[in-house]
Amino acid sequence: MTVKGRRAEYKELTRSAVLDAAAALFADQGFTATTIDDVAQAARVSKGTVYYHFTDKAHLFEAVFRDRQERLAEDVAAAAMRHDRPWPRLDAALDAYLEGTVTDAAHRSLLQQAPAALGAERCRELDEQMGLPALQSLLDGLNDAEELSVEPGPMLTRLIFSALCEAAMTAGAAPDPSEARHTAAEALHALLAGLRHHPPATRPRNSARRPSPGERP
Template identity: 35%
Template sequence: MPRASAADAAETARRVLEVATAHFAAQGYASASVDDIARAAGVTRGAVYHHYTSKPGLFAAVVAAHQQIISEAIVAATRNSAPDAAIHDGSHAFLDAITQGAAARILLIDGPAVLGWQEWRRLDAEGPEQELHTGLREAGASPALLDALTAALSGAMNELALWLAARQEDTAARRQAHMALDAVLDSVVPRS
């Protein structure tokens, strides 16, 4: 049997990741089955393990992909913003992106439990939290408080995202969440 081309292999890995995302979002990590993921992706269980090594490895790839999506949403929202507005624009983009679709369950509920706190924190620090740190620095947050402010705001936004994710269809809750986020951000980095 001929070996798959690099393009075929990449497409298989992408398809498995897409299907795994849907399964982890719908069923949670514990209930999702590698056999079901493989079947839905149209590949063998061995193909899943070839690309992702293990179920935790597959989940880690799903988490990393979602962290990248969140980071890209933040960057896109802040691309043309002045520094003091960018911290607000990026934080609102984070809140919207992390409460859409599978992101909250994968990143905030199953992520820490499956990956372990240290790995989950590392991934967050390399993605959205890094964007927050940069935004705070550029907006003029106190250098002496920069790391502490980043941690405090990151935690507050993650909790706000969990609160909002439990109220997906509640437009009043979404409005309240964004107003609360502005109130917190204004106390740290007032807009000019």
């Protein structure tokens, strides 16, 4: 490995160490109470090193939030791809998203702090950057299989994604997040079932038509 390659690898390892330390601190003691000095000490680097990678604490929190959401997206994609059919893929993706955002206490804490740390609009932008394309792909798969009763345009995708995010936030804030997650999953699956296309029932070929009133048999 060249000197340049070793330096790049060291920078990446240092950045990852800072992200992991910050994620633990933000989840444990909160964004407001955590200082850059705390992060530097936990990551065993200098304060200047933290600032080399991140301009301020908000920038650091955004990087942590994005990193954790990207990891979650990978888990969601893996859960979906364990299934061959479009509907089981969508169901598995929704369950995996709720599992990752609600059951994981650290991730749940970061998700709840994000609006105050980054602003609601920035949180929405990040969620849509990482979540909408994947959801759109799943809905397109349903449409291609002719299993969706409506066209999966941007509006439908945003509405479903908004419902998913709201379910995660509401369940995460519940006294019993695990129980609330199951309730949220049931509600989401029920809502999506209403979008499922059911082919019309066909009359058996050998069935006789019943005569209408007044009609001669």
